[in-house]
Amino acid sequence: MSEDLKLFLESYDPSQYERPSVTTDVVILTIDDEKMLNKRKNSEVNLQVLLVKRKDHPYKGQWALPGGFIQMDESLVVSAKRELKEETNVSGVHIEQLYTWGDEVDRDPRTRIISVSYLALVNKEGHDIIASDDAEDVKWFNIESLSVMNNGKSIELSKEINADVMVTTNIYTLTSEDKEVTLNYSITNTLIRKKATQNKETVQVISSDPSIAFDHGKVIDYALERLRNKIKYTPIAFNLVPDYFTLAHLQSVYEVILKERLIRPNFRRKIAPMIEETNLYETGKQMRPAKLFKQAVNWDSWE
Amino acid sequence: MSEDLKLFLESYDPSQYERPSVTTDVVILTIDDEKMLNKRKNSEVNLQVLLVKRKDHPYKGQWALPGGFIQMDESLVVSAKRELKEETNVSGVHIEQLYTWGDEVDRDPRTRIISVSYLALVNKEGHDIIASDDAEDVKWFNIESLSVMNNGKSIELSKEINADVMVTTNIYTLTSEDKEVTLNYSITNTLIRKKATQNKETVQVISSDPSIAFDHGKVIDYALERLRNKIKYTPIAFNLVPDYFTLAHLQSVYEVILKERLIRPNFRRKIAPMIEETNLYETGKQMRPAKLFKQAVNWDSWE
DNA sequence: ATAATAGTGTCTTTCAGACAGTATAGT
DNA sequence: ACTATACTGTCTGAAAGACACTATTAT
16 A cells, blocks of 8 residues: 555545435335135235334334444445344345435435335245334235326427326235234336436325335335346245245245236246256145145256 | 424434445446448447546546545435536436445445445437546546356255355456556456345456556446346437437447347347337448438337 | 146247348449 | 448247146045
8 A cells, every 4th residue: 555545544534524324224025825724725825014113203103114224334235134133033034235215315304314225035934023122013014006007198398309208106005914004105106208218206195194104115116116027037036935835826926926817837837947846745735735846956047 | 293203303413323425426338439431331339438537545546437425415316417427527318226335344445435326328429528627537448348157056055055156257348449548357246046045246356557446347347237138128228329320320239238249130120119210311321321210209118 | 526726738929030132322 | 233231021939828628635
């Protein structure tokens, strides 16, 4: 290191500049397999998100994503994992960076806060959730959503300058497993395309009390969008099921995420290169027993 | 607002916590149409990135992406645009968030810095680059890269626990337009897949002097990867060409980004829904004149 | 036998890849 | 006429969509 640089570093004082705070927030999703007592029917599955009830201001008493301020000596992803573990007791899960929220300067009433969001996926079995001392409660919420689209209007801003506008409103109802809490909100995404440039504006409207804290409705909306995209061309969904699973179960996971029914033979054909047969079978149902599969270890059909 | 909350906000002092600094960095790419004097051949195109030569520590004299510290009252994307304008004089371009770098705590020698990176695409004509007072110089660099892959090895970590490992090394040579500066470095991406979880580790190795500052080689590598993906299913490439363009030119843009030759009839078929015919023609070449096209204004074939 | 779901075979349609052909400027 | 590129038509084969059929369990 040169003398010059050494001198510079010694005289560098970061506290002379005003800095924003940085948090990590985790959208942690799972699939709930409604334990059906009925032996004559397969169980239905629900997509769920884990929220914590805030004990302190701001948004005291509201439900929020697990997350918090990063520490100076920890990496971003470690911070996300730590907050998740501290606030909900969940650890050892798939986690990936989603998006960094910082275009609204006043998204937090305390100070300027930039939030790096993460997507985590877990197999619900084997993860007991426990609220930390900081939180009043922690619950899994069933995600129900309805999309209303106003498809691709082309509007003329002026002569020779046109814009395409696509407005999508996603209406969410999050209901806690025990049915005690219901959160309602809607997210309106406005996509504006002028020539090749696309801009997106997202608005969150809260419509129940208690509801979702901060702009976390937006973050969940974004996470679901990402999951819907990635599930189509990566084996990410295997994080949501046990090590051994039936194809019917895996298919229902795809269906609840994609919000559409799939045709079985086609699904099996598409998923085939990602899975491996075992010689185990599901039992206890009054129907033909389903073979159990596991994820294949190979790179075929990966991105 | 409740009295309670008001009290909380009044007593909240952000300076009691130590905070990292936040910067925005912009990978700005363009296509250079080598002005060929030859009337009997079409010109070749190059993919270029804009770098600034640092006047100050750290990495003084090295080449870096335009970027800098965000201000407390400006949004992230506005910060990225401001830095781009200030340091290079480029403005009014397509810009989108890429990734937030903060897993290495010591990626900047001054203090803990988290960097939100953006991808910008411009049509080179109509953007004159000017170095700011803060920078010693600013130049467009031709991007040449070579990929070496070590394909999908499966390794056994222990009984019943396997991992797939895929190592890709991208060797970069960035040469300034005037051929005066050459930067060499390589980026090694190691993808590790255990069950459904994929982790990525990226290592940057510098191999020339001067070379690229900070971890900006990684950021450029990531940006090119993103561009290669997005160009396949969005009209993002239209940001790189003039309003009116020939299909041969557009095809060569795709080819230089994807690093492969495309078969013309197939390219035209795929691009057809995104473009609109005009009744203009290219002139001055000793060959059949090419029709000029423009981007279509509709949402077909968009994501 | 019946109910319910597991699993397979195959026809059709759509789309991507490859190549061969025709068209047209300037010299 | 020649060169270089623009543009079009069409064959082929792979992949996606749709549906009909057979298989297997507990009661």
